[in-house]
Amino acid sequence: MENILEYLKEERSQEWRAEIRKSMKAKERTSRERVKMPEEDPNVRNKSNIEVNSGLPIENAVLEAQRCLDCPDPTCMTGCPVGINIPKFIKKIEVKDFLGAASVLKETNGLPAVCGRVCPQEVQCESTCFYTIKLKKPPVAIGYLERFAADYERESGKMNVPHVADSNKIKVGIVGSGPAGLAAAGDLAKFGYDVTVFEALHEIGGVLKYGIPEFRLPNVIVDVEIDNMKKMGVKFRTNFIVGKTASFDDLKKDGFEAFFVGSGAGLPRFMNIPGENYNGIFSSNEYLTRVNLMNAADPDYDTPVISGKNVAVIGGGNTAMDSVRTAKRLGADRAMIIYRRSEKEMPARVEEIKHAKEEDIEFMNLHNPLEYYADENGRVNRMKIQKMELGEPDASGRRRPVPIQGSEFYIDVDTVVVSVGVSPNPLIPKALADLKVTDWGTIVVDKETMQSSIPELFAGGDIVRGGATVILAMGDGRKAAAGMHKYIQEKIKAN
Amino acid sequence: MSKILEKEIFSKNVVKLVLDAPEIARTRKPGHFVIIKIGKKGERIPLTIASADAKKGTITLVVQKVGVTSGKLCNLEVGDEVTDVVGPLGEATHIEKVGTVLCAGGGVGVAPLLPIVEGFKKAGNRVITILAARSKDLIILEEQMREFSDEVIIMTDDGSYGKKGLVTAGMEEVIQREKVNLSVVIGPAIMMKFAALTTKKYNIKTYASLNTIMVDGTGMCGACRVSVGGRTKFVCVDGPEFDAHQVDFDEMLARLGAYKDQELEAYERYMKTAETVS
Ligand SMILES: Cc1cc2nc3c(=O)[nH]c(=O)nc-3n(C[C@H](O)[C@H](O)[C@H](O)COP(=O)(O)OP(=O)(O)OC[C@H]3O[C@@H](n4cnc5c(N)ncnc54)[C@H](O)[C@@H]3O)c2cc1C
Ligand SMILES: Cc1cc2nc3c(=O)[nH]c(=O)nc-3n(C[C@H](O)[C@H](O)[C@H](O)COP(=O)(O)OP(=O)(O)OC[C@H]3O[C@@H](n4cnc5c(N)ncnc54)[C@H](O)[C@@H]3O)c2cc1C
Ligand code: FES
Numbered sequence: 169m170e171n172i173l174e175y176l177k178e179e180r181s182q183e184w185r186a187e188i189r190k191s192m193k194a195k196e197r198t199s200r201e202r203v204k205m206p207e208e209d210p211n212v213r214n215k216s217n218i219e220v221n222s223g224l225p226i227e228n229a230v231l232e233a234q235r236c237l238d239c240p241d242p243t244c245m246t247g248c249p250v251g252i253n254i255p256k257f258i259k260k261i262e263v264k265d266f267l268g269a270a271s272v273l274k275e276t277n278g279l280p281a282v283c284g285r286v287c288p289q290e291v292q293c294e295s296t297c298f299y300t301i302k303l304k305k306p307p308v309a310i311g312y313l314e315r316f317a318a319d320y321e322r323e324s325g326k327m328n329v330p331h332v333a334d335s336n337k338i339k340v341g342i343v344g345s346g347p348a349g350l351a352a353a354g355d356l357a358k359f360g361y362d363v364t365v366f367e368a369l370h371e372i373g374g375v376l377k378y379g380i381p382e383f384r385l386p387n388v389i390v391d392v393e394i395d396n397m398k399k400m401g402v403k404f405r406t407n408f409i410v411g412k413t414a415s416f417d418d419l420k421k422d423g424f425e426a427f428f429v430g431s432g433a434g435l436p437r438f439m440n441i442p443g444e445n446y447n448g449i450f451s452s453n454e455y456l457t458r459v460n461l462m463n464a465a466d467p468d469y470d471t472p473v474i475s476g477k478n479v480a481v482i483g484g485g486n487t488a489m490d491s492v493r494t495a496k497r498l499g500a501d502r503a504m505i506i507y508r509r510s511e512k513e514m515p516a517r518v519e520e521i522k523h524a525k526e527e528d529i530e531f532m533n534l535h536n537p538l539e540y541y542a543d544e545n546g547r548v549n550r551m552k553i554q555k556m557e558l559g560e561p562d563a564s565g566r567r568r569p570v571p572i573q574g575s576e577f578y579i580d581v582d583t584v585v586v587s588v589g590v591s592p593n594p595l596i597p598k599a600l601a602d603l604k605v606t607d608w609g610t611i612v613v614d615k616e617t618m619q620s621s622i623p624e625l626f627a628g629g630d631i632v633r634g635g636a637t638v639i640l641a642m643g644d645g646r647k648a649a650a651g652m653h654k655y656i657q658e659k660i661k662a663n
Numbered sequence: 664m665s666k667i668l669e670k671e672i673f674s675k676n677v678v679k680l681v682l683d684a685p686e687i688a689r690t691r692k693p694g695h696f697v698i699i700k701i702g703k704k705g706e707r708i709p710l711t712i713a714s715a716d717a718k719k720g721t722i723t724l725v726v727q728k729v730g731v732t733s734g735k736l737c738n739l740e741v742g743d744e745v746t747d748v749v750g751p752l753g754e755a756t757h758i759e760k761v762g763t764v765l766c767a768g769g770g771v772g773v774a775p776l777l778p779i780v781e782g783f784k785k786a787g788n789r790v791i792t793i794l795a796a797r798s799k800d801l802i803i804l805e806e807q808m809r810e811f812s813d814e815v816i817i818m819t820d821d822g823s824y825g826k827k828g829l830v831t832a833g834m835e836e837v838i839q840r841e842k843v844n845l846s847v848v849i850g851p852a853i854m855m856k857f858a859a860l861t862t863k864k865y866n867i868k869t870y871a872s873l874n875t876i877m878v879d880g881t882g883m884c885g886a887c888r889v890s891v892g893g894r895t896k897f898v899c900v901d902g903p904e905f906d907a908h909q910v911d912f913d914e915m916l917a918r919l920g921a922y923k924d925q926e927l928e929a930y931e932r933y934m935k936t937a938e939t940v941s
Contacts (some may be wrong), residue, residue: 368749368879368881369749369879369881370700370707370746370747370749406747407747407748407749408686408749409749409750409752409881412690412750412751412752413686413687413690413749413750413751414686414689414690415690418689418690434881434882434883435882435883436883436884436885438885438888438895440895444895445888445889445890445895445914445918446917447917447918447920447921448921450885450886451884451885453883453884453885454878454884454885454886457878457879457883457884458878462706462707462878463704466704468704469704469705469706470704470705470706470731470732471706471707471878472706472922472925472926474921474922474925542917545917545920546914546916546917546918546920547917547921593881593882593883594882594900595881595882595900
């Protein structure tokens with residue numbers, strides 16, 4: 169920690185930083201309004217796949233960067249799970265060195281264009297910004313600026329391929345190509361390892377591809393990053409399920425020295441209420457996979473999806489918001505969120521809730537489904553719902569929803585998407601009897617090195633945390649890469 | 664990418680394909696399946712691995728043309744590539760020596776039954792196989808089944824081949840005649856339902872291999888879910904085989920029809936383009 173503070177101080181005292189600080193009075197900086205993100209018209213975007221946020225124009229990015237006070241004690245950084253040097257990248261934007269800003273981001277975050285779009289900044293960096301905590305004003309738009317710098321770099325065509333150390337010819341395997349796996353792969357490639365990423369699906373990217381929709385995170389953004397990793401020498405094997413297509417032992421025989429498991433929290437949960445297996449009731453994973461991964465809404469593609477007219481989505485997280493907004497885009501007249509707590513407790517990003525409201529999504533908060541009913545073909549046509557109120561706080565600190573007796577009523581629905589959470593993917597724990605897992609099925613690891621109970625196996629992301637976030641998954645991947653590097657080097661020394 | 668190395672036409676709508684898939688060939692066991700996808704815009708469909716040769720690194724699929732994707736696959740030729748093949752998936756069949764095994768297959772269930780018949784025979788069981796279809800031209804894989812069965816009974820609804828009657832009539836006949844230790848049924852949900860009711864009467868342990876609709880095949884989506892003994896199970900990871908007496912076949916039947924309209928539409932569209940191409 170000492171070291172980091174020293175380093176930040178040194179960085180901050182560099183001439184260009186001091187100069188730019190002096191170039192404008194603090195008062196002038198703080199008197200500015202926070203920029204607004206340009207957005208597509210809600211009534212246009214809710215009928216297409218176009219990205220909702222179109223990104224800051226250059227002038228506005230610079231104006232917003234000027235709001236940042238370049239604090240001596242950058243509290244914003246304490247809110248960032250990967251410790252991005254936030255003031256430095258923002259000041260680079262202020263001096264219009266946009267490529268420089270991007271490379272600052274990439275020192276600690278391999279996928280800034282993704283994180284700038286999907287991180288819950290309002291509970292991370294922006295919640296600990298000086299503006300939020302001291303001035304009680306809207307924080308510097310750190311997320312918008314992150315996205316701006318990363319997009320600028322990509323669109324400039326001058327994306328730099330990170331420097332890769334000379335190959336040490338040591339083979340390491342990454343299980344899963346979500347953000348955790350990609351982050352680990354990137355760092356291990358930089359250290360000089362021969363890295364292969366194994367992915368069960370036919371596409372690379374994990375949730376970034378099959379879960380988060382195009383209107384929030386266009387696939388090209390993920391693809392550019394993957395191409396970059398290929399240039400760094402990372403190999404990708406799709407359609408390869410570790411534990412099924414080949415076992416860890418098979419891979420060890422093929423020369424793999426260590427593994428990182430970032431297999432995600434892929435198992436959808438249902439509520440186990442009557443009628444939940446009727447047709448027209450999906451898990452959000454199935455619904456989003458059909459639309460995002462299989463392109464089911466495009467008639468040129470072979471996979472079908474049901475485009476309901478009355479769609480109910482159960483849940484209040486990002487997955488629920490993505491599902492309900494997807495339903496609207498597939499032509500629903502009524503697309504509604506049914507959530508058992510109130511809006512304040514919703515785990516979704518604030519921006520997604522705002523966007524959903526603008527897009528004509530109905531919110532039935534403090535409601536809970538009890539039962540589904542179907543027509544003679546087994547297709548859902550009605551559901552029973554109960555009203556809820558908030559009681560005492562529960563273990564999560566959120567107020568517990570309590571049913572209101574006698575408040576049951578029925579609504580007509582033809583499609584239901586159940587989005588009440590996911591459990592850790594059981595494939596890897598099932599394949600390894602010696603692997604220590606928790607009662608919830610997450611893999612137990614050392615918090616610093618991310619090493620599991622099997623020495624050559626490291627893990628991170630949702631398989632360790634349960635459903636978490638992109639940035640935490642990436643942070644884990646990087647920590648694990650460092651842990652693996654140390655483990656392998658020590659093993660070599662010992663021999 | 665997996666290259667097609669051999670192709671054999673079993674009947675008008677059934678082909679055997681041998682694919683180059685060394686890793687899958689090395690680890691697969693009877694009862695396992697793969698998911699394939701053809702082309703960038705293709706759909707993912709599950710197919711049982713009928714047999715495999717670990718040395719040659721090949722797997723064999725027996726495909727019945729029922730819709731768009733199975734149709735596209737049947738039309739591929741030796742040298743063509745199947746874009747995506749992933750597996751082996753599911754739990755392997757519990758093959759052991761039990762005595763007499765009564766296997767019954769109908770419709771799309773006949774192809775997945777083949778490796779199971781072979782497995783039980785090779786484990787030293789007496790295997791009686793019943794193949795059922797509406798009429799003679801729909802009976803498939805008879806010759807291949809004979810190779811691994813002590814007896815093959817053909818049942819057709821219209822009596823155009825073998826005996827006239829439903830699969831259950833054939834099963835009753837065998838059960839009345841001799842001691843059956845285990846039964847395996849694969850076919851349309853409605854057939855499995857009545858086959859299971861039949862064996863239940865006689866208290867014969869019965870497995871059904873469920874061919875639900877699937878997407879990923881790795882337990883990630885829940886499209887394949889069924890109720891078994893009152894609990895929701897995912898066929899792709901918990902199955903595909905289950906105790907037939909515990910499966911809610913009515914629910915499964917309804918779920919298989921979920922996309923009927925879209926499937927029909929897609930098939931008609933596909934047939935139109937197929938016609939203009941050829
Ligand atoms: C719809 C949706 C929206 C979300 N929105 C946000 C958001 O806005 N912001 C945010 O921060 N987070 C969001 N999240 C959460 C975030 O996406 C996850 O926390 C993150 O993706 C976890 O990363 P991961 O690498 O651990 O796993 P995943 O992204 O789940 O990737 C795991 C990969 O491993 C593969 N795999 C599994 N087992 C094997 C095996 N045995 N062999 C080979 N491959 C295997 C899987 O197929 C998958 O591709 C969202 C999640 C969903 C589902
Ligand atoms: C574990 C498993 C193993 C299987 N093994 C084999 C195999 O070895 N050989 C083989 O030929 N088929 C097998 N099937 C069935 C095969 O997956 C389906 O026939 C295929 O998905 C149909 O796709 P399609 O696009 O060609 O037809 P679609 O256009 O999707 O459907 C056409 C018609 O077939 C019916 N249908 C679709 N899917 C199924 C299904 N899963 N079961 C029964 N009817 C269905 C539809 O209701 C429709 O009437 C297996 C299925 C499972 C789940
Ligand atoms: S096919 Fe998706 S969970 Fe079984």
